[in-house]
Amino acid sequence: MEKAFTQRYSEDRSQGHLQFTFYCGLCGGKYTAPAAEMPGKRGLFPGRSWKKAYRAAFDAAQEDAREHFNRCVSCKQWVCDQDFNPDFGLCMACDPGKGG
Numbered sequence: 001m002e003k004a005f006t007q008r009y010s011e012d013r014s015q016g017h018l019q020f021t022f023y024c025g026l027c028g029g030k031y032t033a034p035a036a037e038m039p040g041k042r043g044l045f046p047g048r049s050w051k052k053a054y055r056a057a058f059d060a061a062q063e064d065a066r067e068h069f070n071r072c073v074s075c076k077q078w079v080c081d082q083d084f085n086p087d088f089g090l091c092m093a094c095d096p097g098k099g100g
Contacts, residue, residue: 002058005066006078013038018054020061024069025077026091031068033061 008023019035036057039049070084071077072091079091088095 002055005062006069018057020058020065022062022065022069022078024080024083026079026083026093029080029082031065031080033064036060 004020004022006022007025008028010021010023012019012021016038017035018038019032021030021032023030036053038057039053066078069078069080070086070089070091072079072084072094073089074094075091077091077093083092084090085092085095085097
């Protein structure tokens, strides 16, 4: 598995498409990026082209998903909007007035 910006993610491979879901570090809330079409496993170098397409799909999904998460300035964890205080740049676990 690739290294994601969130602590946890999953992938779904079905019907020639690849789709990634990223999870909030606190509540487990999720965001699923749009699916990417993957090349068939035929041709001269099927493994190489598939790996390249996989990496491109993963990078695009992460770029899209980052818009739906926030990074805590204290613990560096990526969390959803619900678990983030934008006034202080802290997740609810690190925000003394809210969570932790």
